[in-house]
Amino acid sequence: MSTQDAPGAELEDAYRLRAEDTREAPTTLRGRLRYLGPGIILTASVVGSGELIVTTSLGARAGFVLLWMVIVGATVKVWVQMELARWAILNGKTALAGYATVPPKIGRMGWINWLWIGLDLAKNFQRGGVIGGTAAACSILWPIVGEPLSSGSLSVWAVLITALTIGLLRSNRYSVVEALTTWSVAIFTLSTVAIVLVLPFTPFSYSPGDFADGLSFAIPAGTVGLAVAMFGSTGVGADDMTNYTYWCLEKGYARWTGPDDGTEERATRAEGWIKVMQLDVFVSWLICTVTTLSFYVVGASVLHPQNLVPEGNAVITTVSRIYTDTLGSWAEILFLFGAIVVLFSTNIASAAAVPRLWTNTLGLLGVIDWHDVTVRARVLKIFTFTLPVLWLVMFLFVQSPLVMMQIGAIATGIFLLAVLIAVWRLRTLEVDARFKRNRWLTAAFVISSIAIFLLAIYTVLEVFGIKVAGS
Numbered sequence: 001m002s003t004q005d006a007p008g009a010e011l012e013d014a015y016r017l018r019a020e021d022t023r024e025a026p027t028t029l030r031g032r033l034r035y036l037g038p039g040i041i042l043t044a045s046v047v048g049s050g051e052l053i054v055t056t057s058l059g060a061r062a063g064f065v066l067l068w069m070v071i072v073g074a075t076v077k078v079w080v081q082m083e084l085a086r087w088a089i090l091n092g093k094t095a096l097a098g099y100a101t102v103p104p105k106i107g108r109m110g111w112i113n114w115l116w117i118g119l120d121l122a123k124n125f126q127r128g129g130v131i132g133g134t135a136a137a138c139s140i141l142w143p144i145v146g147e148p149l150s151s152g153s154l155s156v157w158a159v160l161i162t163a164l165t166i167g168l169l170r171s172n173r174y175s176v177v178e179a180l181t182t183w184s185v186a187i188f189t190l191s192t193v194a195i196v197l198v199l200p201f202t203p204f205s206y207s208p209g210d211f212a213d214g215l216s217f218a219i220p221a222g223t224v225g226l227a228v229a230m231f232g233s234t235g236v237g238a239d240d241m242t243n244y245t246y247w248c249l250e251k252g253y254a255r256w257t258g259p260d261d262g263t264e265e266r267a268t269r270a271e272g273w274i275k276v277m278q279l280d281v282f283v284s285w286l287i288c289t290v291t292t293l294s295f296y297v298v299g300a301s302v303l304h305p306q307n308l309v310p311e312g313n314a315v316i317t318t319v320s321r322i323y324t325d326t327l328g329s330w331a332e333i334l335f336l337f338g339a340i341v342v343l344f345s346t347n348i349a350s351a352a353a354v355p356r357l358w359t360n361t362l363g364l365l366g367v368i369d370w371h372d373v374t375v376r377a378r379v380l381k382i383f384t385f386t387l388p389v390l391w392l393v394m395f396l397f398v399q400s401p402l403v404m405m406q407i408g409a410i411a412t413g414i415f416l417l418a419v420l421i422a423v424w425r426l427r428t429l430e431v432d433a434r435f436k437r438n439r440w441l442t443a444a445f446v447i448s449s450i451a452i453f454l455l456a457i458y459t460v461l462e463v464f465g466i467k468v469a470g471s
Contacts, residue, residue, distance in 0.1 A: 014250040015371070017092040022258035025272025032276045038247035039284030042240055044182045045349030046288050047189065047342055055292055056319050059299025060309045064206070067214025070296045072451060074235035074289040077416065079441070079448040080423055081241040082281050086274050086435065087426045088245035092254040095245040095419075096360045098430075102422045109364050112418045116242070117361065119415045120354070123239065127350050128394030134161050134343040135395070137336045140317060155396060161344065162392040165351050169384050182345070189287065191338065192294045204301045204325065214300075235288050238416035243353040246360075253277055267434060274435065347388075355383030420452055 026032050058066060084095055091098075099112040106114055135157035145152030199205055236244075248254065253273045258266055302325050303309070308318050320335045359379045363370025368379055427436070436442060 014252075014255065015092070015094070017255060017257070017259040019258055019261070021255045022266075022269060023252075023256035025256070025269055025276060027272065029279075032279050035251070035276050036280045036283060037251050038244055038253075038277075039280040040182055041247055041349060042236065042244055043284045043287050044345045045243070045353070046236065046240060047291055047346070055295045056299035056303070057309060059296040059301075060303035060318075062220055062300070063304040064210040064214035064297075064300045065216065065218060065220055067211065067293075067296060067300070068217050069219070070292055071289075074285070074292045076448040076451045077236045077238075077241070078281060078285045079445045080416075080420055080452070081236050081244055082278060082441070083423050083427055083445055084241050084419070085244055085248050085277050085281065087423070087431055088248055089254045089257055089274055089277060090260070090270055090432075090435065091430060092249065092257075092259070093245075094249065094360055095242040095422075096357060096364060098245075098426050099419075099422050100364050102425050108366055109361075110422075112422050113361065113364065115415060115418050116357075120239075120357070124391055124394050125398065127347070127354075127391040128398065130343055130347050130350070131158050131161055131388075131391055132395040132398075134158075134340055134347060136317075137339040137343065141333070141336050141340075158392055158395055161347070162388045165344075165347055165388050166385055168348065169351055170381065186287075187338075189291045189294070191334075192298065193290060196294050196297050199298070199301050202325075204305065206297065206301045210300070235292060236285070238419045241419060242357065246353065246356050248277060267432075270435070350391075351384060351388050354387055355380050358383050358387070416452060420449055424449070 026035065055070065058070075084098075087093075087098060088095065096113060096116070099116065100108075100110045102110040102112050104111055132154070135154050138157040138161070139150075139153040143150070143153045144156045147153070253276065257270045257273050260266060299319075303318065303321060306321070306325075308321055319339075320332050324332050324335075359368070359376055360370060362368045362379060363376075368375050370376060
């Protein structure tokens with residue numbers, strides 16, 4: 001996505017709606033496919049930490065019994081993402097700007113913005129875990145200092161990965177990196193799906209009964225924390241929904257729709273670009289869902305029977321058993337290369353998105369002028385340098401990628417409920433009835449909202465030790 005390459009130039013019109021920038025939306029499927037992009041970027045960020053490590057670990061620990069949680073987690077949140085993106089396109093505003101309007105306000109921002117600040121600090125653990133996971137894979141392949149996975153080797157690789165991330169984003173070549181990593185994620189995902197199809201012909205075969213157990217809607221004792229982390233980190237999380245509005249705006253969906261002048265022409269354009277966005281969401285959801293299910297199934301089939309649960313800095317080597325136990329020892333190298341690419345793409349996506357959110361937050365606080373392109377570009381560069389360094393420090397301090405990812409993922413699950421509240425308010429007050437006429441989409445949004453709320457209540461009760469019937 002070219003708008004990420006040169007913040008100063010590319011962001012000039014991204015967050016401003018002008019009549020002269022309008023463009024008619026494509027009306028055919030082929031035409032709409034040409035304008036996809038934000039969802040692919042989101043997929044590149046989601047596939048790394050959640051699917052590769054947290055979901056596989058959940059399958060290794062719980063077996064097939066939590067398969068239903070994977071399906072719910074990957075499906076239920078996408079409708080909230082779609083509603084939030086539609087509001088952003090119609091109003092030309094970012095998600096954080098929308099959250100700021102939700103009462104009660106605390107100072108210049110709403111309570112959800114302050115909650116985001118607190119929880120994003122927790123997310124630093126997860127982002128540090130992604131750096132750590134990438135460093136672990138690199139250390140196994142090419143140990144620099146001491147033995148593979150030694151503290152020295154991990155630290156050196158973590159520093160190199162962080163420096164490379166900053167260098168790529170500052171060199172205005174992110175579009176090239178994004179294209180390469182997205183293709184690599186696709187190849188790696190296809191290889192995982194292939195393993196799922198091969199498993200019935202190996203000693204780690206699964207049966208229809210395993211899938212029946214996985215749809216029993218039960219959460220075994222000892223897996224609640226990991227299950228909540230999986231729900232928060234796999235599929236589209238609350239932070240991903242928030243990020244997605246920025247990518248939709250920078251792609252041009254809102255700019256091409258134009259300012260709301262009350263005309264039929266503008267409404268028609270809006271409907272057209274919203275349909276493009278919905279297709280974009282569907283494609284990314286499909287990829288994420290297939291990937292999530294694949295990683296979970298291989299974890300449950302290969303690792304769970306052997307009582308192999310990814311832990312500590314050995315998480316990468318444990319997950320690699322999925323490949324070595326089914327394809328042979330030669331597959332470990334293939335896996336490690338794939339893991340490096342997948343995790344690094346997640347790191348790149350975070351380093352591109354999070355600085356935008358913090359820059360926007362400073363604008364909402366009145367510290368900077370968000371609409372001053374020069375100021376915005378300067379602050380973005382500062383955050384693009386400092387935030388990856390912070391994530392590096394977090395990893396060097398904790399040095400346990402799985403634990404770090406679970407901390408950030410649980411925080412994301414908590415934030416999801418707040419985002420749901422914001423989306424309902426924005427949808428009710430700032431989206432014209434014309435754009436809410438699709439009863440199927442409305443029904444899906446209502447059902448997903450209920451599911452998210454009930455899961456949040458269930459999680460709170462379990463975390464505080466209050467037993468729920470049937471759990």
